[in-house]
Every structure is written in structure tokens, then in C-alpha cells.
Amino acid sequence: MSGGQSEITTRALRKNFGDIKAVKPLDLRVERGTTFGYLGPNGAGKTTTVRMLSGLLRPTGGSATVCGFDIAEQRNRIKAITGLLPEAPGLYSKLSAYEFLEFIGALYDLSGEKLNRRINRLLNLLDLTERQNDLLESYSSGMKQKVLIASTLIHEPRLVFLDEPTARLDPAASALVKEIINALAEETDTTFFICTHLTDFAEDVCDVIGILVEGELVELGPPKEIIERTESDDLEEAYLKIVGGKIDRKRLLSWRE
Amino acid sequence: MSHGWRAIAKAEFRVSTSRFRRGRLVAFAGAYAFAIVWALLLAPEVVSGLFWMFEVDPNPLIQAGLPGIMRTLLLVLWVMILLYPLSYSLQEIKIGQWEIMLSSNVRTREMLLGMFVGKIPIYFLIALIMAPLFFSVIVSAFSITLLGQALMYLAVFLFVLATIWVSNLLSVGIQAKLGDSPRGNDLAKALSIVVALIFLVPVYGLMYFAGPLTEILGWDIFLVLPSTWCADLLSWIALLSTSLTLPPALMDLYSLILVLPPIAYVILLVAFAVATVVGGFSLSERMFSLESTRGADKVITVKGENAVLRGLRRLMPGSFGTLTVTSIKEFSRKAQNISRVAYGAILAIILPVIFNLSFVGGFGEPIFMLVLSTFMVSMMLGLIAGLTFGGVGFLESKDQLWIIQSGPSGAWKYMKARLLQSFLISIPLALFPAAVVSLIMDLTILDGLLMSLHSYVLMCGCVMIATGITALNPAYEDTKSSAFYVNTLVSMLIIMFLVLGSLILGIRVGAALENIYLLLLTAGMPAILLGGLIAGLGAHRLSAPES
Numbered sequence A: 001m002s003g004g005q006s007e008i009t010t011r012a013l014r015k016n017f018g019d020i021k022a023v024k025p026l027d028l029r030v031e032r033g034t035t036f037g038y039l040g041p042n043g044a045g046k047t048t049t050v051r052m053l054s055g056l057l058r059p060t061g062g063s064a065t066v067c068g069f070d071i072a073e074q075r076n077r078i079k080a081i082t083g084l085l086p087e088a089p090g091l092y093s094k095l096s097a098y099e100f101l102e103f104i105g106a107l108y109d110l111s112g113e114k115l116n117r118r119i120n121r122l123l124n125l126l127d128l129t130e131r132q133n134d135l136l137e138s139y140s141s142g143m144k145q146k147v148l149i150a151s152t153l154i155h156e157p158r159l160v161f162l163d164e165p166t167a168r169l170d171p172a173a174s175a176l177v178k179e180i181i182n183a184l185a186e187e188t189d190t191t192f193f194i195c196t197h198l199t200d201f202a203e204d205v206c207d208v209i210g211i212l213v214e215g216e217l218v219e220l221g222p223p224k225e226i227i228e229r230t231e232s233d234d235l236e237e238a239y240l241k242i243v244g245g246k247i248d249r250k251r252l253l254s255w256r257e
Numbered sequence B: 001m002s003h004g005w006r007a008i009a010k011a012e013f014r015v016s017t018s019r020f021r022r023g024r025l026v027a028f029a030g031a032y033a034f035a036i037v038w039a040l041l042l043a044p045e046v047v048s049g050l051f052w053m054f055e056v057d058p059n060p061l062i063q064a065g066l067p068g069i070m071r072t073l074l075l076v077l078w079v080m081i082l083l084y085p086l087s088y089s090l091q092e093i094k095i096g097q098w099e100i101m102l103s104s105n106v107r108t109r110e111m112l113l114g115m116f117v118g119k120i121p122i123y124f125l126i127a128l129i130m131a132p133l134f135f136s137v138i139v140s141a142f143s144i145t146l147l148g149q150a151l152m153y154l155a156v157f158l159f160v161l162a163t164i165w166v167s168n169l170l171s172v173g174i175q176a177k178l179g180d181s182p183r184g185n186d187l188a189k190a191l192s193i194v195v196a197l198i199f200l201v202p203v204y205g206l207m208y209f210a211g212p213l214t215e216i217l218g219w220d221i222f223l224v225l226p227s228t229w230c231a232d233l234l235s236w237i238a239l240l241s242t243s244l245t246l247p248p249a250l251m252d253l254y255s256l257i258l259v260l261p262p263i264a265y266v267i268l269l270v271a272f273a274v275a276t277v278v279g280g281f282s283l284s285e286r287m288f289s290l291e292s293t294r295g296a297d298k299v300i301t302v303k304g305e306n307a308v309l310r311g312l313r314r315l316m317p318g319s320f321g322t323l324t325v326t327s328i329k330e331f332s333r334k335a336q337n338i339s340r341v342a343y344g345a346i347l348a349i350i351l352p353v354i355f356n357l358s359f360v361g362g363f364g365e366p367i368f369m370l371v372l373s374t375f376m377v378s379m380m381l382g383l384i385a386g387l388t389f390g391g392v393g394f395l396e397s398k399d400q401l402w403i404i405q406s407g408p409s410g411a412w413k414y415m416k417a418r419l420l421q422s423f424l425i426s427i428p429l430a431l432f433p434a435a436v437v438s439l440i441m442d443l444t445i446l447d448g449l450l451m452s453l454h455s456y457v458l459m460c461g462c463v464m465i466a467t468g469i470t471a472l473n474p475a476y477e478d479t480k481s482s483a484f485y486v487n488t489l490v491s492m493l494i495i496m497f498l499v500l501g502s503l504i505l506g507i508r509v510g511a512a513l514e515n516i517y518l519l520l521l522t523a524g525m526p527a528i529l530l531g532g533l534i535a536g537l538g539a540h541r542l543s544a545p546e547s
């Protein structure tokens, strides 16, 4: 990440749901090739931000450009070159992994030999080849997540949004996801925008981290800087200091009285 | 037995009445108050008013045929009370909840009891509203004493209770067998649709073969049905508590059917109730054991594509062809889709035949026969195609929609592929019932083809209408959501009016041009045009970002 091109720029981007201010005016710049970690507790507004940036949700105010395209005017241009892994995605239970990837590829206008080659490579990479013809209804949630990650990469996007990519994975599978992200980030110019509430995952994978609390971006910078600034040992401690997760034992046990 | 069953019953009741969450108790008290007034005062008035309006005196008819009428009524009531709760509860497998209950050390028979008790209020209410419609006629025809009436209602309600118990038992058993896997859920939904056919076909068969079987056995075959026991008991009560003096000839006629003394029916009914309760309790341990709930949990591996799909790919080599082929696979692998479609096709065959038989001498004019049966087949097929392809078959979940929308123009591509998929699957669906109906009704091949073509055009229109409506207001696979009810209702209304209106338009055009073929072809056009419009609106709405 060398002070280069900006891949995501938001200007006072915000979103209200009725009275709930899900995302407060957000000014964020993510540079091309960065692996950006969007960290925050449940309900902080991470998913909402991603949905706005990927053109699925209309902002209440402000503006943003993604890969140089305006999110209000050029949604289809953005969609063609980005990939999105939604938070709790539903798969087509009656398709096999191969068929599902074929379907998603076709949605991005891929077909024929080119598509088949990519599917085979991805299935191979994610160690799914053996079960590629089984219906997805029989997959465990970790395997489903792998298929979904494959589906977000199938059209070789420039920018990938991953919303809680490892939330349902076992340690081995999440290590694999980390590896994939690291490898792609190093060897290609792919930008990753990763929502997570897992600090160790963010620390291992991300070059830059933004911490969101109740819709407000309260920290932004490389993990090392954030740790230093908050005088912590690791990102988890820093995060807890920022988010205010100090634990009061008395209150925790008060229900037993 | 501890009080765990009460908590379960309460939860069950709350879930089934969650629609009137706010004033649940008020609503129920009100509904019951109304139902009682209805049963005692209103229903007799309404029913006798109806007979008076049509200038029919039902009394002689009912007096002459009491036992037979009673058996039919009870059979209908029994099948309904048995099937409706079963079909309803199969729409959603609840084994996840069982696990919670089992882990909290509730005994399995308490679970069974709780689920049963929780169902009583609502189905009892339904019985309380339905039963008086039939019984008030009988009560007035025999001017039965108040004590007699009370006994009759008591017998019916005990019978309804036993039936709800059996229905609950069946639904628990089936759910346990299928298991809480996506595949199990799909099979359960499929079953909830065809459950009526599964039960009705044997009952029809019984009616058809009743005569010969009774002769072979030497006793009335209908005596095997619990509903018969209750019906015969009711007939006895009516005879014993009537304030009329019945002619001996009539009594002789009755004794041909009421072969057992009243006490025998009481014993049979009590034995039935006790047997199902004891049987249910003793099976409960095995039913709820979660090891046995993995029945449908097997892994299915897909094999190569068949010739039709390969041909389609060759015709459409690009990404759109891939989308369409995948949509066809996805749709046709869901048991619930198949069972809906099969159900519709069977109804489309049965309906015109029944109508034809019930008109004395058929539809008369052959041209009439063609037009009317085409009308019925196409209406049935249009409805079922619309509601299946456009309803639950359209989108599985919200998250799936996010995935589709994140492709460039994803919603439009998806909509087009889904529509083409529906049009393709509709081809055999239009050919098959039309062929059977033409065969039964002796239509010429040309007329049969015309019927198919007209049905097909209408089906395509209806699919677009229903898909468009679902896209405007997505309900996903949740058949209990209000969005689903609204969509279904709106689609049905539009389709029915459209089919009717189109027919009238077609008849006008056909009469002006004196050509029956032009008539039927014109009749399909409005559906196509309106369908195209609504589908376009739906796709537009789906592709807009949410706000």
C-alpha cells in the first residue's frame, strides 16, 4: 500500500432506518490493494456500510465512489468488478457446489470453458473437489461458507467485500480463508474490505483497520499504530478499550441474586 | 406428570395465534362467545332461512336418510379435522424446538400432551362454528330434545378431541421421521400439499368398492372408520331423543344401517380414544428420540445432465443458457414444487370431468364442451403455474436475493432465466392434462391441441403475473408470512378475473369472426400483455437498491 489510487472513497455517507442512525456520516478512504478490516461490535453498522458500498442499499445522505464509480449512478459498473459475500447467505439448497458456482458465474456473464476452468480451480483450492457434486443441503455451515467464498471470487473481482467471512468456520477453515486472502492480496492487486468482530483475524490479515462503534468511525489506521496509540499489548485489548468492553463482574452475576 | 406440558401448550397456542398477539385473550373470548351464540341461536336460524329461501323442505329427506347423511357428514368433519392441522404443521419442521425441550428434562409424553392441548383452542373453535351448520338441520328435522342435543354435541366434541390427538400424533411422527434437514423440510412441505390426496383417494376407493366388499365380508365395510362409529352413535341419540313418533317402516330402514346397539358404538369410540392415547404415549419416547430423526438426512450426489438440459445448453451456449439450465435443475429437485404441480395437474383433469358428469347429459353442444372444459383446464393450470412458479418457487431467501443483486443487472437476468425456466417446464404441464381430458371427453386431436395451446399461453401469462407480484413483494419460502398470503390472494384474484374476462373477450371476437379457434387464441392475449407488464415492474423493483 503505497499512497496510491483510492479504491473506496466516502463523503459523509450515512444511513438511517427510521430513528436508528445505523451509519453516522462516514468519511473513509481505502487505497487500492489494501486489505481493510472493518471492525466493530454487533449492530455497529458494518453490514449496512457494505450494502451501501456495493449498491444494494440506498444511502440516506452523502456520497461514495467505489473503484472510481459513483454508488448512486453506476451501480452495475461497480457490481461487475466487485464481489460480495453477504453476512448469513442462503445458498440454493438443491444445487451442487459446482452447479451453484456455475450459476453465480453466469450471473457475472461468464460461461463455457473459461467458467469451468475457474470453478475447478477454486473447488480444488478450497478442497471441495471430492464433494463438488453433492447437493449443498447436505453441507456443513463451514463448507457452505467455503463455497460462498469461492462464489465471490469467481469473476476475479478487483474489490471484494467479505461480511463476517469466518464467523461460522472452524479454526482450520478460517486459517485457510486467511491464507487465501493473504495470497490474493500479495499476488494480485485485489482490495479486500472485510467486516469482522474478530480482532485476531483482523490483526493477522489486515493492513488497515477502521473501528466502528454505534455507526461512528472512531479509529482508523494500521493495527500497529492503533495498538501503540491505545497503549495496549494487542489489538484485542485496544479494541476493548475503544469499544468500552470493560467487564464488571458484579453486574454480570447480579441476575443470580 | 409435572407441569412442563402446560408451558409447551402455552407456547404452542401463542405461536398459532401470534397474529392477534395484542388482544389474544380478548379475541379468543370474543370468538368463543360468538361461536356459542352462533351454535345455539344463529346457525339454526340461518340454515332454516336458507332452506326457506330456496323453498326446500329438508325434513322428509333428512328423516328418510338420517344414518347415511350422518355418516357422510362425520366423514367430512373427521377428514378435515385430521388433515388440516396435519397439513399446517408439516409446513414447518420444529425439531429444533424439540431439542430445547428435551434438553430441559421435559418428559416426552408431556411434550405430546402439551402440543395437543395447545392446538385445542383453535381447532375447537373451528369445529364449534362448522358443526352447527350440519347439526341444526338434523336437530330441527327430528325436533330433538335439549338433553339429546347436549349429548350429541358432547359426542361430537369428544370425537373431535380424539381426532386432533391423532392428527397431532401423525404430524409429530412424520416430522420425526423426516428430520430437521433442508431435505426433510422440503419433503414435509411436499407432503403437506398432497396430504389431502393421500387420504381422499383411499376414502373414494372405499366408497367405490364398498358394495362388493360388504358382500364378501358379510358386514358393512364402513364400520372400520371411527367416523362411522360416531355417526351411528349420533343417529341413535337422535332417534332416542326425538319428540316425533317415527313410523315403524322408517325404523326398519334405520336398523339396516345401525347394526350395533348404541352401547357398542360408545365402547368402540372410547376404545379408539384410549388406544390412541395409550399408543401415543407409549410411542412418544421413540418418536422424540433424535437418533431417529435423521431419516431424510442423506447426501444426494447429482449425476450428469439429461438430454433435454444438454440440448438447451447447445441452443443457448452463453451465460443466459447456464442460468436457465441451473434454474430448471433447482426448481425440479424440490419435492414441494413437484407436488404442487402434480396436485394442480390432477385437479385440472378431475374438474372438467366432474362438471361434465354433473350436467345431465354432459355439456350438451360439443362446441360448448370444448369451450367450457378448455376454460376449466386453463384456469386450473394457470392458477397452479402462477402460484408455483411465481410463488414459493421464485426466491428462497433474502440473502439469496442479496447474492443475485450483487451481480451486474443480476435481478433482471435472474428474472428472465426464471421465467424461461417456468415457460419450459409448463410445456409438458399443458400437454398432459389437456391430452387426458380430450381423451375422456372424446375431443378431436385438433381440439385437444387447441386446448393445450390456449392453456399454455394462459399459463405463461399467469406465471409472469405471479412472478411479478412476488418480485414486488418478496415472500421467499415462508408460506406462513403475511406477504405470502397477500401475494397468493392478489395473484389468484387477478388470474381468475383475467381468465374469465379473457374468455368473454374471446367469445366476442370469436362470435364476430365466427371462428372458435380465433376465440381461444384471442383469449390468451390479455394475460400475456398484463403478465409482461407486471413482470417488468417486478424486475425493476427487484433491481433497485433497497432504501
Ligand SMILES: Nc1ncnc2c1ncn2[C@@H]1O[C@H](COP(=O)(O)OP(=O)(O)O)[C@@H](O)[C@H]1O
Residues within 6 Å of the ligand: A017, A020, A021, A022, A040, A041, A042, A043, A044, A045, A046, A047, A048, A049
Ligand atoms: N433493514 C433494517 N431495518 C431497520 N434497522 C436495521 C436494518 N438493517 C440494520 N438495521 C439496524 O442498523 C444497525 C446496524 O446494523 P448492521 O449494519 O447489521 O450492524 P453490524 O453488521 O455491524 O452488526 C443495527 O442497529 C440494526 O438493528
Ligand SMILES: [Mg+2]
Residues within 6 Å of the ligand: A043, A046, A047, A048, A087, A163
Ligand atoms: Mg453485520
